[in-house]
Structure formats: C-alpha cells, structure tokens
Amino acid sequence: MSGGSDKRDSAGDVVIVGGGPVGHRLAQLMARHGHDHGGTLTLLEAEPVRPYHRPLLTSVLDGGLRLDALRLPQVPGARCAPDTTVTGLDRVRRRVRTASGEEYPYDTLVLATGAEPVVSPVPGIRTASGRLLDGVTTLRTLADCARIRGDRIVVLGGGPLGVETAVALRRSGRDVVLVHRGPYPLDRRLDATAGDLLVRHLTSLGVRLRCGRSAVRLAPGELVLDDGPPLVWDSFVCCTGVRPRTRLARAAGLAVRAGVVVDGALRTSDPRIRAIGDCVEGSGRVPGPLATGRDQAEALAAALTGHPSTGRRPADVFRPRLAGLPLGVLGTPETAAAEVVTYSDPARGRYARVSVDAAGRVSSAVVVGLPEALATLTQLFDAHRPLPADRLALLLGRVPAGRPAAAAATSPSDVVCHCNNVTRGALVHAWHGGSRGVRALAGATRATTGCGSCADEVRRLCAQLSVTEPAPAAGPPADEGVDDTYDLAPHPGDRRLRHDRAPVDREAALP
Ligand SMILES: Cc1cc2nc3c(=O)[nH]c(=O)nc-3n(C[C@H](O)[C@H](O)[C@H](O)COP(=O)(O)OP(=O)(O)OC[C@H]3O[C@@H](n4cnc5c(N)ncnc54)[C@H](O)[C@@H]3O)c2cc1C
Numbered sequence: 001m002s003g004g005s006d007k008r009d010s011a012g013d014v015v016i017v018g019g020g021p022v023g024h025r026l027a028q029l030m031a032r033h034g035h036d037h038g039g040t041l042t043l044l045e046a047e048p049v050r051p052y053h054r055p056l057l058t059s060v061l062d063g064g065l066r067l068d069a070l071r072l073p074q075v076p077g078a079r080c081a082p083d084t085t086v087t088g089l090d091r092v093r094r095r096v097r098t099a100s101g102e103e104y105p106y107d108t109l110v111l112a113t114g115a116e117p118v119v120s121p122v123p124g125i126r127t128a129s130g131r132l133l134d135g136v137t138t139l140r141t142l143a144d145c146a147r148i149r150g151d152r153i154v155v156l157g158g159g160p161l162g163v164e165t166a167v168a169l170r171r172s173g174r175d176v177v178l179v180h181r182g183p184y185p186l187d188r189r190l191d192a193t194a195g196d197l198l199v200r201h202l203t204s205l206g207v208r209l210r211c212g213r214s215a216v217r218l219a220p221g222e223l224v225l226d227d228g229p230p231l232v233w234d235s236f237v238c239c240t241g242v243r244p245r246t247r248l249a250r251a252a253g254l255a256v257r258a259g260v261v262v263d264g265a266l267r268t269s270d271p272r273i274r275a276i277g278d279c280v281e282g283s284g285r286v287p288g289p290l291a292t293g294r295d296q297a298e299a300l301a302a303a304l305t306g307h308p309s310t311g312r313r314p315a316d317v318f319r320p321r322l323a324g325l326p327l328g329v330l331g332t333p334e335t336a337a338a339e340v341v342t343y344s345d346p347a348r349g350r351y352a353r354v355s356v357d358a359a360g361r362v363s364s365a366v367v368v369g370l371p372e373a374l375a376t377l378t379q380l381f382d383a384h385r386p387l388p389a390d391r392l393a394l395l396l397g398r399v400p401a402g403r404p405a406a407a408a409a410t411s412p413s414d415v416v417c418h419c420n421n422v423t424r425g426a427l428v429h430a431w432h433g434g435s436r437g438v439r440a441l442a443g444a445t446r447a448t449t450g451c452g453s454c455a456d457e458v459r460r461l462c463a464q465l466s467v468t469e470p471a472p473a474a475g476p477p478a479d480e481g482v483d484d485t486y487d488l489a490p491h492p493g494d495r496r497l498r499h500d501r502a503p504v505d506r507e508a509a510l511p
Pocket residue numbers: 017018019020021022023024044045046047054055056057058084085086087112113114115116139140141161245248276277278279287288289290291293319451
C-alpha cells in the first residue's frame with residue numbers, strides 16, 4: 001500500500017522497532033533522504049545479529065549462499081541495536097522500554113515487528129513445560145536454520161514456505177518428506193493441472209510427498225500420520241503459517257485486529273505511531289508479500305522526510321523458488337472472467353491458464369514451465385496492458401517483434417524487480433553504465449536482491465543486451481545504491497544435487 005505523500009520532515013527522533021527487511025528498508029531510505037538533519041534514527045532489533053534478508057534463508061539452507069551474503073548493509077547515521085527486545089511502549093512519555101531496562105525516547109515510533117510462525121497443534125509437539133520437542137523448529141530466523149540437524153527431515157505444511165524449505169533441504173542432500181493436508185502442495189494457489197506438474201517436479205528432485213495426510217501425533221524422532229506408516233525424522237520443520245506480531249501494539253492499547261490497524265498514511269490509532277510490513281493489517285492478505293512492506297517503507301520514508309513518494313502498489317505476483325521449475329501465479333484466480341485461455345502440454349511440463357477481463361487484460365494467471373510467457377504475462381499484468389490478439393503465440397513465447405503487446409512487454413517502464421521497483425529502463429541504463437552481468441546489475445539497481453524471483457528475467461535481459469548492444473558505453477551507474485547485493489550467480493545446489501548420495505527412499509506417495 002502506498003501511504004501517500006505527507007509534507008515536511010516533522011518526524012523528529014524516530015525509533016523503529018524491528019530490523020527485518022521492512023524496518024531496515026525504512027531506516028535505509030530515511031538515511032538516504034537525509035533524515036539526520038531532522039532528528040535521530042534508531043533501529044531496535046530483537047535478534048542478536050545484524051539485519052539480514054529473510055526471504056533468502058532457504059538459500060542458506062541449500063548451501064547456495066553464505067550467511068554473510070544475507071546481511072543487509074549498515075545504515076549510515078542510524079543507531080542500530082541488535083539483541084534489543086522492546087517490551088513496552090509508554091505513549092504518554094513517548095518512550096519505548098527494552099528487556100534490559102533501557103528506554104528510548106521518540107517523536108515518531110514505527111512498528112515493524114513483522115510476523116511470527118504459527119506452530120501446528122500436533123499432539124506431542126510440545127513438552128509438558130510448553131517447549132517445542134527437541135529437533136522441532138519453525139523457519140523464520142537464522143537461528144531456526146541452525147536448528148535443522150541430521151539427514152532425515154520432515155517438513156509439515158505444503159504452502160509456499162514448506163515447499164521452498166523442502167526443495168532447499170533436498171538440494172542440500174537430505175532425505176526430505178513433505179507432509180501436506182491438501183491434495184497437492186500449493187493447492188490454495190494452483191489448480192489441479194498446475195499442481196500435478198509441481199508434484200512431478202518435486203518428485204524429480206527427490207522430495208517425498210505425503211499429500212492428503214494429517215499429522216496425528218509427534219514423538220521424539222517419529223511422526224504418526226492419519227494413514228500410512230510413521231515417518232522417522234532427525235529434524236521436524238513446521239511450516240504451518242505465520243501471523244502478524246502484534247503483542248506490543250495490543251498491550252499499548254493500539255487498535256489491532258488480525259494485524260495492527262493503520263490508515264492510508266500508515267498511522268496507527270496513535271498518530272505518533274506508524275506501522276509497516278508484516279505486522280500491519282492492510283487490504284488483502286495478512287501478512288502480505290514483502291513487496292507490499294517495502295512499498296510501505298518507501299511511502300513512509302518519503303512522508304516522514306518530506307520527499308515525494310515514488311511508491312506504487314505492487315502487483316500481486318507469486319514466484320516461488322523451485323529449483324528449475326518456472327512457476328508463477330498472478331493475481332487471484334477468479335471464477336468470472338470474460339475469457340479464459342488455457343494451454344496444456346503436460347508431457348513437456350508446460351501449462352498456462354490465463355483469465356482475461358473485458359478490456360483484454362490479464363486478471364489472473366497460473367503459468368508453469370513457460371518462462372518466456374511468464375515474464376511477458378507478468379509485465380502485462382503489472383502494467384495493466386492488454387494481451388496481444390494471438391494469445392497462443394504469447395504463451396509459446398513467440399510474439400513476433402513489432403506486435404503491440406510484444407513491444408509493450410519490453411518497454412522501459414516495465415517493472416522487472418517488483419521488490420525494489422526496478423524497471424527495465426533502469427537496468428538498460430545501468431548496463432550502458434558498465435554493469436554487465438546479473439551481479440553488477442544487482443549492485444547498481446538492487447534488482448534481484450528482494451525475493452530473487454526476477455533473477456532469471458535479469459539474466460535473460462543480460463543475454464539479450466549482450467547481443468543487441470554489445471559496445472561498452474561510458475556514463476554513471478543508474479543508482480548510487482550499491483548496497484544490498486547478493487550473489488545470485490548460477491546456483492551451486494544444481495551441481496550438488498547430482499553428486500550427492502541418493503535419498504534414502506525415492507518414492508513419491510502421490511495422493
Ligand atoms: C524462508 C522465507 C522465504 C520467504 N520468501 C518470500 C518471498 O519469496 N516473497 C515474499 O514476498 N515474502 C517472502 N517471505 C516473507 C518475508 O520474509 C516477509 O514478508 C518479510 O520478512 C517481512 O518483513 P518485516 O520486516 O515486515 O517482518 P520480519 O521479517 O518478520 O521482521 C520483523 C523483525 O522485528 C523484530 N521484532 C519483533 N518484535 C520485536 C520487539 N518487540 N523488539 C525488537 N524487535 C522485534 C523481529 O525479531 C524481526 O527481525 C519469506 C519468508 C521466509 C521465512
């Protein structure tokens with residue numbers, strides 16, 4: 001959600017509670033906008049480490065990235081205090097209290113406390129004292145990653161996090177079983193045909209599936225399902241959802257429903273306190289995608305420092321990291337569409353179902369195994385532009401150059417990286433400025449450094465530009481922000497999967 005554009009930096013001393021990707025982004029943008037002329041900037045974070053990019057935790061699990069690569073950059077001029085848990089807000093004296101008894105005064109307080117995992121209430125998952133059983137973990141933090149030990153892993157929950165976690169752990173050579181109550185993983189987002197292709201892909205990676213099954217009882221090293229033999233585990237990873245972290249806001253008497261309630265300028269029920277990111281209740285899903293939180297950070301940084309907001313409402317694009325399977329869901333599949341175009345080629349792992357509105361624009365789509373079509377459809381969806389008349393040519397990635405929609409899909413204003421709002425034009429500009437490769441472009445524009453799902457598209461653009469515009473050109477880089485760069489070079493996990501030992505049991509129990 002874009003918070004509009006308040007005038008003047010009347011923010012004074014700003015305290016941000018929560019140094020996740022959204023809180024950190026706000027601090028970074030406020031520093032960039034020169035907030036240090038208007039007051040102090042303090043970032044308080046409960047985790048005992050410097051802020052890091054949470055969506056790439058699965059890349060740590062599969063060995064693709066080192067921990068260091070996840071670290072977010074220092075924010076110049078800001079005081080960043082890790083290992084500092086805020087335990088209370090005094091709204092009258094305008095101070096926050098921490099677990100160690102310190103107090104931080106504020107003129108403006110921003111809650112960016114994020115979301116916390118929901119632990120499925122499987123009987124036996126907790127000890128008598130309420131602790132999680134040894135070897136059981138959720139997956140939200142670096143500490144959670146470190147808790148995953150041993151070779152035999154059971155992942156509970158086939159939503160986006162569960163599927164990505166299962167893939168990452170399998171790529172690290174472990175024996176992974178994914179248990180999911182629904183008929184196939186991601187069943188809330190995929191129709192049955194796309195679900196079948198996903199099942200085939202997961203199976204080909206060696207992830208064993210137990211779909212249509214419920215966890216009945218957990219004991220040390222053993223999970224009993226409602227059907228079939230028990231599963232043996234060294235680590236049990238619970239990926240059964242998250243909910244906004246609202247305890248602090250609620251205890252301070254702020255309006256809270258599923259998340260902290262905010263208005264269009266991201267103000268809570270106390271005008272001195274704003275809230276952004278996963279802790280917020282906005283429109284749509286709670287919590288929403290990271291792109292929404294980053295958009296809120298951008299809008300709030302602009303509002304608090306008196307800068308014009310360049311924030312834009314991000315398109316609802318879901319691109320999970322599935323190790324070689326291009327899969328995307330655009331929008332929310334609807335029942336009432338003016339036209340539905342379906343292409344199905346299961347033998348080659350290709351499928352698309354595109355709902356088109358009365359104006360000929362994509363209203364929602366599910367696309368599997370068609371990377372070119374997925375890229376073009378995402379661009380058209382994001383820009384609210386109509387599809388070309390020849391829908392099939394588009395789905396097959398064969399829209400001839402010069403056709404209106406093909407030209408539109410490659411226009412400079414097309415957003416390629418939705419997390420960082422990086423357009424194709426900015427990437428081409430950076431290329432001309434000497435950033436010739438995915439990594440260099442990431443450094444210059446921050447494209448690929450959000451959820452990472454645009455990396456393939458940036459790679460394709462590089463390949464295209466190296467053919468069409470090979471001559472080096474002088475000029476400044478497109479963006480001064482050489483900051484949150486991650487190494488998105490070809491994934492070492494690709495090699496590892498081929499060389500590692502075979503899984504203990506390769507069968508996939510399909511529903
Ligand atoms: C493995 C994984 C992969 C993901 N992949 C994607 C993806 O591809 N696309 C996508 O859109 N989203 C993805 N997500 C979700 C995404 O990470 C979140 O949307 C994002 O982290 C939200 O950022 P945030 O800063 O609002 O909250 P969080 O990341 O939850 O950060 C909140 C921070 O606040 C701190 N905090 C909370 N309470 C206090 C307190 N009282 N005092 C001090 N500090 C406090 C917490 O320690 C935490 O560090 C993924 C998540 C995971 C775990």
